Amino acid sequence: MKERSERVAAVDLGGTSAKIGIVDRSGTILARDRVSIDARAGFEDIVGPVAMALAELLAGSGGGPPAGIGIGAPGFIDPDTGTIVGGSENIPAMQGRSPAAYLAGKLTAPAWADNDATCAAAAELAYGAGRGLRGFLLVTVGTGIGGGLVLGGKVWRGMRGFAGEIGHVSLDPCGPPCPCGSRGCLEQYASGPAIVRAWKACAGTRAAEAESPLEVARLARAGDPAALEAFAGAGRALGQALGGTVNLLDIEACLIGGGVADAGEVLLEPVRRSLRRYAYPLVAEGVRVIAAELGNDAGLLGAAALAWERLGA
Numbered sequence: 001m002k003e004r005s006e007r008v009a010a011v012d013l014g015g016t017s018a019k020i021g022i023v024d025r026s027g028t029i030l031a032r033d034r035v036s037i038d039a040r041a042g043f044e045d046i047v048g049p050v051a052m053a054l055a056e057l058l059a060g061s062g063g064g065p066p067a068g069i070g071i072g073a074p075g076f077i078d079p080d081t082g083t084i085v086g087g088s089e090n091i092p093a094m095q096g097r098s099p100a101a102y103l104a105g106k107l108t109a110p111a112w113a114d115n116d117a118t119c120a121a122a123a124e125l126a127y128g129a130g131r132g133l134r135g136f137l138l139v140t141v142g143t144g145i146g147g148g149l150v151l152g153g154k155v156w157r158g159m160r161g162f163a164g165e166i167g168h169v170s171l172d173p174c175g176p177p178c179p180c181g182s183r184g185c186l187e188q189y190a191s192g193p194a195i196v197r198a199w200k201a202c203a204g205t206r207a208a209e210a211e212s213p214l215e216v217a218r219l220a221r222a223g224d225p226a227a228l229e230a231f232a233g234a235g236r237a238l239g240q241a242l243g244g245t246v247n248l249l250d251i252e253a254c255l256i257g258g259g260v261a262d263a264g265e266v267l268l269e270p271v272r273r274s275l276r277r278y279a280y281p282l283v284a285e286g287v288r289v290i291a292a293e294l295g296n297d298a299g300l301l302g303a304a305a306l307a308w309e310r311l312g313a
């Protein structure tokens, strides 16, 4: 009998590039590469080069075809077909298409796709800060806000694969309009761009001193009141959304990941304070708000974790 391959291929599809990797069962990335993406290109012009680069990576790292292929991508993804059914406005050609079906055909291996934040939650559960936890929400704070949910020790995708979208929980019906069609969504108050907007609104003539959320974080760590206020506002909003979430789900932890999570305690501490204000005290007592561990590799490792999960490993 042919021995099954002990490696999977993983793809973390983003708006400007795709990270690709070969990952073993323990979460070790055996080989990796990055493929530039022109978000305005057609479907095959985007996924074709990804398939070619993966084939090269597989050939260069020895061994046969992968046991499976996992793909993380932005948007709402049908977990059965891997079709991106919505929310992929940044890469319009992906709408209604299945990169999983395409890569499965090109690389002759089974392929599955999940939302990128759901993948990140799967990665933290398998290899990161979520190991051993039965219930947590991972919030990815970056240009937007995404979320991935783990319940009963397993990734919870919801009925149609859409679960975990905490970025579009509305905190204020009179708040700023959100591209999703609602108003006052969490994303409008706590995303990277929202933190920079809040900083600029508070900083007056010093607005040009920070142009990114991590630059604002650097000033906050140095005690700058305007920068601290920008993160306090983001933390208040996150804590409000998470307070409702933990009341609903009685989970053990909220993991904060994504690029803005590198801000560290200047973000986490106001989130903890605010969560305690909005959650039922008995529920809040048992919830930890902690940093995710896998950083930039969360998407890639999550795509691999997805493939291992689907393979029944």
Ligand SMILES: [Zn+2]
Pocket: 167, 168, 169, 178, 179, 180, 181, 182, 183, 185, 187
């Ligand atoms: Zn929204």
